[in-house]
Amino acid sequence: MFSKCFSRTGLFIWGSRMETNTGINKATSSFYNVESRRDSSTHTVLSGSNKLKTMDELHGPSFLTSLYWLFGKGYFPITHQMQIEHNKIYGPLWKSKYGPLVIVNVASADLIEQVLRQEGRHPVRTDMPHWRGYRELRKQAYGPLTEMGAEWQRIRSILNPRMLKPKHVSMYTGAINQVVTDFIHRVDWLREMKGDGVMVNDLAGELYKFAFEGICSVLFETRMGCLNEHVPEETQKFIFSVGEMFRLSPIIVLFPKSVWPYLPFWRHFVAVWDHLFKVAQELVEQKIAEIEKKVEKGEPIEGEYLTHLLVSEQMSVTEVLGSITELLLAGVDTTSNTISWALYHLAREPDIQEKLHKEVSSICPGDQVPTSDDIARMPWLKAIVKETLRLYPVVPGNARITVDNEIVVGDYIFPKKTLFHLCHYAVSYDEKYFSQPYTFRPERWLRGGEEKNRQHPFGSVPFGFGIRACLGKRVAELEMYLILSRLMKHFEVRPDPSGATVKPVTRTLLVPASPINLQFLDRRVEQDNAVAAKAEAI
Numbered sequence: 001m002f003s004k005c006f007s008r009t010g011l012f013i014w015g016s017r018m019e020t021n022t023g024i025n026k027a028t029s030s031f032y033n034v035e036s037r038r039d040s041s042t043h044t045v046l047s048g049s050n051k052l053k054t055m056d057e058l059h060g061p062s063f064l065t066s067l068y069w070l071f072g073k074g075y076f077p078i079t080h081q082m083q084i085e086h087n088k089i090y091g092p093l094w095k096s097k098y099g100p101l102v103i104v105n106v107a108s109a110d111l112i113e114q115v116l117r118q119e120g121r122h123p124v125r126t127d128m129p130h131w132r133g134y135r136e137l138r139k140q141a142y143g144p145l146t147e148m149g150a151e152w153q154r155i156r157s158i159l160n161p162r163m164l165k166p167k168h169v170s171m172y173t174g175a176i177n178q179v180v181t182d183f184i185h186r187v188d189w190l191r192e193m194k195g196d197g198v199m200v201n202d203l204a205g206e207l208y209k210f211a212f213e214g215i216c217s218v219l220f221e222t223r224m225g226c227l228n229e230h231v232p233e234e235t236q237k238f239i240f241s242v243g244e245m246f247r248l249s250p251i252i253v254l255f256p257k258s259v260w261p262y263l264p265f266w267r268h269f270v271a272v273w274d275h276l277f278k279v280a281q282e283l284v285e286q287k288i289a290e291i292e293k294k295v296e297k298g299e300p301i302e303g304e305y306l307t308h309l310l311v312s313e314q315m316s317v318t319e320v321l322g323s324i325t326e327l328l329l330a331g332v333d334t335t336s337n338t339i340s341w342a343l344y345h346l347a348r349e350p351d352i353q354e355k356l357h358k359e360v361s362s363i364c365p366g367d368q369v370p371t372s373d374d375i376a377r378m379p380w381l382k383a384i385v386k387e388t389l390r391l392y393p394v395v396p397g398n399a400r401i402t403v404d405n406e407i408v409v410g411d412y413i414f415p416k417k418t419l420f421h422l423c424h425y426a427v428s429y430d431e432k433y434f435s436q437p438y439t440f441r442p443e444r445w446l447r448g449g450e451e452k453n454r455q456h457p458f459g460s461v462p463f464g465f466g467i468r469a470c471l472g473k474r475v476a477e478l479e480m481y482l483i484l485s486r487l488m489k490h491f492e493v494r495p496d497p498s499g500a501t502v503k504p505v506t507r508t509l510l511v512p513a514s515p516i517n518l519q520f521l522d523r524r525v526e527q528d529n530a531v532a533a534k535a536e537a538i
């Protein structure tokens with residue numbers, strides 16, 4: 001039973017696979033001068049002057065030991081931490097057994113680079129049976145997260161340009177800035193109504209609404225009212241459904257597919273997916289109706305993401321719906337949690353916050369609202385986001401599966417269909433790559449700095465790597481930069497006076513284990529008081 005669960009994925013990794021036409025990836029084979037080929041995974045392979053070991057020679061915890069770690073020692077909700085502990089015990093390459101399934105864990109930047117650089121034409125993370133199972137059940141199309149092979153490549157080639165090309169992404173600045181303005185009003189309202197004039201409780205919960213509103217404004221050019229005083233029920237339900245889907249995913253995969261229909265939480269899992277697709281479908285239908293009206297009236301059809309997808313007719317409406325649903329769900333918890341962690345640290349590190357406030361105020365003085373051009377001149381802001389993602393990579397463990405080729409990683413040769421778990425969280429906290437790894441030090445990311453020059457390019461890759469890397473990277477960055485810079489202009493953020501520290505847990509994604517509550521002190525009042533004091537003095 002456990003083999004299926006862990007095999008198929010998502011217990012603690014997001015995965016994908018490598019494909020090449022030859023047996024052993026060319027780059028690696030020439031590096032290792034691999035001449036003789038593995039004839040069975042149980043024998044050591046002689047390759048030129050190098051002796052490659054096989055997977056059988058790789059050590060690691062047994063099935064029972066792994067179960068003990070997860071459920072006996074309580075690492076199931078903190079599998080990111082288990083990466084660090086196992087790295088200490090077994091070194092940077094070890095295998096974990098779950099019944100007949102074997103996962104190869106990779107916890108060094110060099111070895112992760114080797115795995116990722118051997119990525120084939122159609123990388124796939126994992127087969128995601130539970131997510132794909134829902135789509136099969138409801139006859140829905142796969143999107144970029146769940147599709148594979150040549151079909152995946154086709155979808156990405158359609159979805160990529162308006163998500164990743166800087167000239168397109170910068171066009172979303174106005175829409176996102178309006179959402180930021182509404183978020184600031186909401187912070188004002190929350191402080192007044194619920195926080196004794198300063199506190200905002202459960203910041204991550206509030207930022208989910210921001211992120212949902214933000215991604216909807218990008219995809220649909222529509223406002224959802226998530227940041228109104230009274231949040232629409234549908235929106236609340238959507239955000240709740242995303243959270244439930246991520247929470248249930250690692251539980252569902254514990255069971256073989258054949259028993260899913262009999263599990264009480266499978267019904268709940270299907271219901272939350274139904275809601276995600278329903279919301280996306282309503283938005284897509286609304287857009288189709290808008291376009292049809294314009295066509296009838298002979299008006300030009302202008303618009304960004306969804307309009308372009310529908311008008312270009314490169315995908316069927318069902319395919320558009322499959323992709324839009326996945327973009328929506330990928331766009332909520334990811335950015336919101338990263339912004340929460342950034343603010344959490346800024347509140348605890350007043351010097352870092354002050355430096356950011358100065359940077360933003362000097363580039364955008366007075367009431368000037370930061371734009372994407374302004375952001376390009378804010379290296380401290382960017383360094384803060386990078387450092388936040390190093391300490392809290394939303395995807396703490398990514399993956400790749402070799403599908404139809406053997407590859408060499410380190411001193412080992414791995415057969416096809418090997419599942420590699422890329423332990424990004426462990427690497428982020430490794431002293432080899434980052435000095436004072438547990439300290440929030442954005443300066444390590446500043447260009448020209450000594451530490452930056454020494455950095456390993458695969459030390460922190462929070463958005464993944466290669467052609468299967470995050471589709472929303474540029475939009476996510478723009479959202480995070482625009483909101484953090486504006487919040488800094490308006491507020492000084494201070495920690496929860498109760499002194500509560502917040503730790504992360506892994507629920508597919510890395511999220512805060514408890515609510516992040518922060519004080520937001522109004523800088524506008526301070527500025528007004530300073531002006532008044534100056535006037536009085538004169």
Ligand code: HEM
Nearest residue numbers: 330331334335394395462463464465468469470471472476
């Ligand atoms: C802080 C924000 C975010 C982080 C850290 C993040 C991180 C990641 C990572 C690590 C992957 C896997 C990449 C790989 O396997 O190499 C991924 C995939 C993906 N992300 Fe993001 N993401 C973020 C925000 C977003 C947003 C806002 C969207 C939607 C607009 C999005 C959409 C996607 C999609 C669709 C994929 C699947 C791509 C594919 O398999 O082809 N992400 N993301």
